[in-house]
Amino acid sequence: GIALRCSWFHIGMDDSCLTEEGYLEKYLGPRRSSVFLPVCLSYLLIFLVGVMGNVLTCTVIARNKVMWTPTNYYLFSLAVSDLLVLMLGMPLELYELWQNYPFLLGKGGCYFKTFLFEMVCLASILNVTALSIERYIAVVHPLRAKYVVTRTHAKRVILTVWSMSVLCAVPNTSLHGIFTLHIHSVGPAGDVNLEIPDSAICTVVKPRWMYNLTIQVTTFVFFILPMITISVLYMLIGLQLKREKMRQAMEAKSGFGNNSFCNIRTQQQKARRRQVTKMLFVLVVVFGICWAPFHTDRLMWSFISDWTDSHHKIFEYVHIISGVFFYLSSAVNPILYNLMSTRFREMFKEVMCHRSHHINPRKHSLSVTRQVLKTNSRKTSDSEWISCTHNNGTLEHSNNTS
Numbered sequence: 001g002i003a004l005r006c007s008w009f010h011i012g013m014d015d016s017c018l019t020e021e022g023y024l025e026k027y028l029g030p031r032r033s034s035v036f037l038p039v040c041l042s043y044l045l046i047f048l049v050g051v052m053g054n055v056l057t058c059t060v061i062a063r064n065k066v067m068w069t070p071t072n073y074y075l076f077s078l079a080v081s082d083l084l085v086l087m088l089g090m091p092l093e094l095y096e097l098w099q100n101y102p103f104l105l106g107k108g109g110c111y112f113k114t115f116l117f118e119m120v121c122l123a124s125i126l127n128v129t130a131l132s133i134e135r136y137i138a139v140v141h142p143l144r145a146k147y148v149v150t151r152t153h154a155k156r157v158i159l160t161v162w163s164m165s166v167l168c169a170v171p172n173t174s175l176h177g178i179f180t181l182h183i184h185s186v187g188p189a190g191d192v193n194l195e196i197p198d199s200a201i202c203t204v205v206k207p208r209w210m211y212n213l214t215i216q217v218t219t220f221v222f223f224i225l226p227m228i229t230i231s232v233l234y235m236l237i238g239l240q241l242k243r244e245k246m247r248q249a250m251e252a253k254s255g256f257g258n259n260s261f262c263n264i265r266t267q268q269q270k271a272r273r274r275q276v277t278k279m280l281f282v283l284v285v286v287f288g289i290c291w292a293p294f295h296t297d298r299l300m301w302s303f304i305s306d307w308t309d310s311h312h313k314i315f316e317y318v319h320i321i322s323g324v325f326f327y328l329s330s331a332v333n334p335i336l337y338n339l340m341s342t343r344f345r346e347m348f349k350e351v352m353c354h355r356s357h358h359i360n361p362r363k364h365s366l367s368v369t370r371q372v373l374k375t376n377s378r379k380t381s382d383s384e385w386i387s388c389t390h391n392n393g394t395l396e397h398s399n400n401t402s
Contacts, residue, residue, distance in 0.1 A: 024101065024181070024199055033097040035320055040097065043090055046327045050086045053334025054079040060347040067347065070154035071138075071276065074131040075337070077158045081127065082330035085120045089113075090327055102200040107178050110202035114176045118169035121294070122222050124329075126161040128287050129226045135280055136233040140240045168222070172214050177205035212302040219295045227288055234281050241274055279340035283333060290329030293322035 024031070033039070057079040061067045092113050096103075103110060134154070138145045181199035204211045297318050304311055337344040 024196065028101055028181070028199060028201065031100055033100065036097045039320060039323070040094060042324055043094055043327060046324075046331045047086055047090055049335070050082060050327070050331030053331060053338075054083045054086070056348055056351055057334050057337065057344075058083075059351055060344065063351075064347060067343075068151060070134055070149050070151055071131065071280070073151065073154040073158060074127055074134065075333075077161065078124065078127045078131075078333060081120050081123045082333065084116065086327065086330050089116055089120065092116075093323065100201070102198045103178065103202045104200075105202075110176055110178055111173055113202060115169050115173040118172050119165045121291075122168050122218075123162055123165040124287070125222050125226050125291070126165060127158070128284060129230060130157050130161060131280060132230045132233050132284060135277055136237055139237045139277060168218070172211075172218065175204050175206040175211050175214065176202060179203050179205055215298050215302040219299055223291065223295050230284055230288075234284065237277060237281075241277065276341070279336060282340060283336050286332055286336065287329060290325045290332070292325075293318060294326045297322040 058076055061072050061076045061079075105113070134149055138149050178200050180201075181196045183194045183196065297315075300315055300318060304315075307315075334348075338348055339345075
């Protein structure tokens with residue numbers, strides 16, 4: 001390093017007698033975050049819960065064919081996104097909290113870190129949006145779901161989601177690079193511009209207005225607009241489910257078809273669909289709560305041009321909270337699946353206890369259900385059979401998801 005001592009160097013009245021460490025602290029802040037220990041402990045807890053939960057989610061979906069549904073494909077994609085940020089992003093951030101500077105990974109490492117966080121941010125919101133649209137079609141337009149909500153379609157959408165995330169992460173990544181402090185000094189040898197290697201940080205190096213515009217557009221297109229869209233979709237889903245519940249209550253009151261096999265099966269399917277929808281609704285609400293501080297943090301940085309001490313103090317708290325909630329969003333989803341989905345809970349137990357999976361036909365297999373219905377059709381009237389198969393067809397795409 002370069003020793004900055006009180007000498008003939010003309011650095012400035014305020015900086016002339018500073019040591020290198022003092023100079024760096026004045027312009028870059030303390031080398032280690034004052035909240036490193038509590039944040040580190042919180043991150044480690046989130047890391048353990050998140051990695052174990054998301055690995056379990058991926059394992060459960062991958063190893064059980066009964067879980068290969070469009071909805072679960074989106075949940076698998078979301079779990080992969082969460083694992084990327086926990087296993088690659090969190091260690092980088094913990095390192096920076098422990099040592100804010102110098103950034104030792106160079107320009108390539110800076111690009112990788114920025115690209116990773118931006119890509120995962122975009123992939124997560126796009127996955128949740130696609131999942132909500134799939135749920136809307138399955139509940140509100142069940143006949144259309146027969147052709148639209150399919151595994152092939154889900155795979156294409158997920159591929160598109162990740163492709164868009166990669167492409168849209170490039171602009172913000174390109175604005176970052178390595179910045180180092182320089183000292184301009186005047187002495188017997190003339191003007192000297194000295195670089196301080198220990199001051200290297202990964203930050204925005206392009207004009208500030210470009211970064212501000214990129215962040216504001218990204219926040220609107222990839223957070224505010226999707227959350228508004230998702231809110232409207234779930235409002236429409238809620239209205240549809242309310243209408244179905246009222247219709248079901250009226251049918252129960254009139255006693256129409258209460259004892260038929262078809263009606264019992266249809267009610268079971270509707271109950272499972274409501275459970276899946278409720279779980280995904282809670283997932284979206286938690287997602288919005290967890291990601292709001294992250295986007296608030298970015299918007300503060302992009303909108304405030306004249307920073308005061310109070311701005312810095314507020315931003316410091318927002319930055320810490322946004323980091324904790326950002327990683328919490330990557331750990332909370334498997335907990336929600338376990339709490340709200342009977343099927344996920346059973347599958348998690350089977351994987352953790354190394355039990356072999358036994359398929360319960362009535363609970364897990366629609367093909368078996370169709371066979372049972374076909375057999376029972378001989379015992380029912382033609383009109384009842386037509387009604388039953390119609391109802392089963394409209395519900396089958398949302399029955400086997402949780």
